[in-house]
Amino acid sequence: MNDCVSVFLTGVGGQGILLASEIISNAAMLSGFDVKTNEVHGMAQRGGTVTALVRYGPKVYSPLICEGNARVLCAFEMAEAIRAAHYLAPGGLAVVNQYRIIPVTVSSGSAVYPENIQETLRKCFPRLCYFDATQKAIEAGTEKAANVVLLGATSVGLDLPEETWLEAIRKTVKPKFLEVNLKAFAAGRAAAQS
Amino acid sequence: MKELLSGNEAIARGVYEAGVRVAVGYPGTPSTEILENVEQYKEHVYCEWSPNEKVAFEVAAGACLTGARSIVTMKHVGLNVAADPLMTLTYVGAVGGIVAIVADDPGMHSSQNEQDSRQYARFAKIPLLEPSDSEEARDFLVAGMEISEKFKTPVILRTTTRISHSRSLVELHERVEHTPQGFKKDPPRFVPIPAWARPMRVRVEERLRAMIPEVSASALNRIEWANKDLGIIACGVAYQYVKEVFPEASVLKLGWPYPYPDDLIRQFAAGVKRLLVVEELDDFLEEHVKALGIACDGKNFVPNIGELSPMALRRIRAKMEGKELPQVLPVEEASKLPPRPPVLCPSCPHRAVFSALGKFDVVVTGDIGCYSLGVAAPLNRMDTILCMGAGISMAHGMKIAGEKKRVVGLVGDSTFFHSGITALLDIGYNKSAPVIIILDNRVTAMTGHQDNPGSGLTLMGEPTHEASIEEFARACGIKRVFMVDPLKYDAFIELLKNSFETPEPTVIISRSPCIVHDHSGLKPALKVNPDVCRTCKLCLKIGCPALEFTEGHVRINNLLCGGCSLCEQICPFDAIS
Numbered sequence: 001m002n003d004c005v006s007v008f009l010t011g012v013g014g015q016g017i018l019l020a021s022e023i024i025s026n027a028a029m030l031s032g033f034d035v036k037t038n039e040v041h042g043m044a045q046r047g048g049t050v051t052a053l054v055r056y057g058p059k060v061y062s063p064l065i066c067e068g069n070a071r072v073l074c075a076f077e078m079a080e081a082i083r084a085a086h087y088l089a090p091g092g093l094a095v096v097n098q099y100r101i102i103p104v105t106v107s108s109g110s111a112v113y114p115e116n117i118q119e120t121l122r123k124c125f126p127r128l129c130y131f132d133a134t135q136k137a138i139e140a141g142t143e144k145a146a147n148v149v150l151l152g153a154t155s156v157g158l159d160l161p162e163e164t165w166l167e168a169i170r171k172t173v174k175p176k177f178l179e180v181n182l183k184a185f186a187a188g189r190a191a192a193q194s
Numbered sequence: 195m196k197e198l199l200s201g202n203e204a205i206a207r208g209v210y211e212a213g214v215r216v217a218v219g220y221p222g223t224p225s226t227e228i229l230e231n232v233e234q235y236k237e238h239v240y241c242e243w244s245p246n247e248k249v250a251f252e253v254a255a256g257a258c259l260t261g262a263r264s265i266v267t268m269k270h271v272g273l274n275v276a277a278d279p280l281m282t283l284t285y286v287g288a289v290g291g292i293v294a295i296v297a298d299d300p301g302m303h304s305s306q307n308e309q310d311s312r313q314y315a316r317f318a319k320i321p322l323l324e325p326s327d328s329e330e331a332r333d334f335l336v337a338g339m340e341i342s343e344k345f346k347t348p349v350i351l352r353t354t355t356r357i358s359h360s361r362s363l364v365e366l367h368e369r370v371e372h373t374p375q376g377f378k379k380d381p382p383r384f385v386p387i388p389a390w391a392r393p394m395r396v397r398v399e400e401r402l403r404a405m406i407p408e409v410s411a412s413a414l415n416r417i418e419w420a421n422k423d424l425g426i427i428a429c430g431v432a433y434q435y436v437k438e439v440f441p442e443a444s445v446l447k448l449g450w451p452y453p454y455p456d457d458l459i460r461q462f463a464a465g466v467k468r469l470l471v472v473e474e475l476d477d478f479l480e481e482h483v484k485a486l487g488i489a490c491d492g493k494n495f496v497p498n499i500g501e502l503s504p505m506a507l508r509r510i511r512a513k514m515e516g517k518e519l520p521q522v523l524p525v526e527e528a529s530k531l532p533p534r535p536p537v538l539c540p541s542c543p544h545r546a547v548f549s550a551l552g553k554f555d556v557v558v559t560g561d562i563g564c565y566s567l568g569v570a571a572p573l574n575r576m577d578t579i580l581c582m583g584a585g586i587s588m589a590h591g592m593k594i595a596g597e598k599k600r601v602v603g604l605v606g607d608s609t610f611f612h613s614g615i616t617a618l619l620d621i622g623y624n625k626s627a628p629v630i631i632i633l634d635n636r637v638t639a640m641t642g643h644q645d646n647p648g649s650g651l652t653l654m655g656e657p658t659h660e661a662s663i664e665e666f667a668r669a670c671g672i673k674r675v676f677m678v679d680p681l682k683y684d685a686f687i688e689l690l691k692n693s694f695e696t697p698e699p700t701v702i703i704s705r706s707p708c709i710v711h712d713h714s715g716l717k718p719a720l721k722v723n724p725d726v727c728r729t730c731k732l733c734l735k736i737g738c739p740a741l742e743f744t745e746g747h748v749r750i751n752n753l754l755c756g757g758c759s760l761c762e763q764i765c766p767f768d769a770i771s
Binding site for chain 2: 012026029038046062080083104108111112124
């Protein structure tokens with residue numbers, strides 16, 4: 001699909017996916033690229049799956065992508081990584097948060113949360129960065145920054161310079177949360193590079 | 195300066211830049227954020243949530259007749275509600291510019307149908323504009339005002355979910371003021387009594403004819419010549435998919451598709467070997483192209499159900515080329531994943547109502563709002579949905595048809611103000627006896643917590659009169675009216691029981707604020723005492739996301755639990771506290 005880069009974010013409502021999408025968009029804009037994003041609103045926010053898509057390049061037409069075209073798939077929740085696995089391009093990087101949110105279908109006994117999910121993830125994603133982003137966010141200062149930890153890992157799969165990412169974070173997050181978010185970003189980046 | 199704006203934010207910016215004075219609407223996904231974003235310009239633009247789209251449309255029409263530029267926003271089904279004023283304002287015409295922004299939802303992400311609202315433009319014989327990204331959304335709002343004033347006509351600006359909720363770059367401009375000259379009395383122009391409506395009717399046709407040369411010459415429509423083996427006519431977001439999947443083709447991009455730009459369509463068709471029309475939903479363009487006597491492909495390749503996507507276009511392309519496109523399916527393991535449907539939030543007061551209704555063998559006619567989620571497992575306690583207000587009127591219809599079971603009609607507070615009042619008036623007037631429950635959570639929650647006539651605040655943040663549902667109910671002739679907190683669960687069940695045994699209509703106002711909007715009701719998370727819990731799993735039947743069943747035990751997720759205590763009240767062993 002031409003020379004655009006696409007990033008697919010997925011998780012559950014309330015995990016901070018839209019902020020992460022905004023930072024990616026800002027980083028791409030600061031790099032001089034055309035940018036389009038798409039988000040799911042409405043019904044899906046009531047505890048349902050939430051996805052966001054960011055595309056950037058010299059000229060972006062479609063706000064949606066074909067399956068098999070995302071350069072990075074960043075999943076804020078483990079099962080959601082598998083649900084969206086077919087969007088990742090061959091050779092693309094999967095960043096998966098080691099974090100489980102039990103859907104009501106499981107609590108009420110009508111469905112089962114997959115066991116041995118780590119094994120499934122390894123099978124689905126040859127390039128997998130799988131770690132506990134919440135733990136790293138707590139180490140950085142607040143568990144609420146787990147989304148920015150995941151963003152740090154995502155940035156490793158993209159070709160924007162580190163300084164641009166930092167600038168985008170400065171532009172997007174509130175000043176009083178800047179330091180903790182910069183730390184969280186660095187922690188995520190380190191996790192993906194190790 | 196360029197900013198990354200959603201289509202809805204861009205339209206709001208256009209409202210500001212175009213010198214609009216009055217912006218009104220009713221919330222509805224995917225249109226809601228337009229007015230929410232106009233609010234930031236409230237020093238320049240008066241904005242309000244009206245009780246429903248019909249009222250909103252009429253408010254905008256009144257403003258327009260004083261010469262003020264005005265807009266009205268709604269989702270596609272909202273235009274059905276506003277169709278009455280639309281179909282006659284088209285006769286009366288505009289003084290100040292008036293643009294009705296209608297957001298369609300192909301694929302039904304958050305809607306009960308996927309009607310193609312472009313048909314309304316043809317039905318009402320008025321111009322239709324259709325942007326393909328955020329920059330165009332802003333530009334077309336401004337252009338729509340100019341078209342509206344030049345031809346003295348209301349204009350429809352139609353978006354879809356992917357235009358409304360996608361972000362792209364928009365160059366910002368300054369506001370240009372348009373000062374209204376005030377209402378000028380002119381009854382033959384503004385009063386469509388039959389004698390004056392007949393000449394108006396003629397003017398509608400004349401206006402449409404006068405627009406046609408302008409449409410073909412408009413910068414909103416353009417031909418992008420490339421390889422001439424295939425020419426594609428496209429509009430809206432489908433244009434972007436075409437550019438992505440058919441990069442070599444010539445394209446006729448229609449931003450102002452109605453009245454149809456016949457000359458431009460003929461010119462384009464004559465320049466290409468094969469013609470394809472790519473449009474979401476109906477064959478709105480294709481049918482007309484064929485009526486012009488031009489052969490084209492369209493719905494023989496392009497689905498008319500659901501939304502399009504780059505992948506859908508790749509399949510269309512493969513089919514046209516006689517090829518098989520390998521399907522990219524979800525990985526095999528995905529089929530075993532637990533579904534993650536939207537559910538009522540933890541501590542949502544509506545859950546208590548559905549849980550209580552589960553104890554009775556009744557028919558529940560439902561309505562549009564968060565509480566529509568009460569239809570899903572494990573609550574399973576809603577039997578019908580049609581449109582706003584129908585939760586009440588259909589309950590009446592079932593009763594007068596002789597339905598043997600007790601019938602319960604459900605609506606929300608905003609929905610009651612939208613279309614429920616007249617329905618309740620019908621029950622009082624025509625004397626049926628359903629039980630009506632008004633789920634009053636003090637806000638229009640589903641669309642993201644907008645204020646409404648009952649919430650005591652206007653869109654511009656001013657305190658205002660709180661409309662009383664109770665007084666409305668009594669004024670409609672209902673004598674049994676109760677205002678209760680459904681989280682006083684046993685009393686609520688008792689009230690339901692009594693009401694089902696009474697041969698009189700009953701209105702129960704189930705009042706408890708939306709916990710996501712009003713945090714004052716949040717309490718510390720509850721815990722399950724594992725020594726007392728007998729794992730009967732009764733609490734899991736209320737479908738609360740905070741209740742988890744793992745490794746053979748029920749536990750409460752303390753990050754999600756808001757302490758509403760419904761599970762505590764349901765537990766027969768007092769294991770939750």
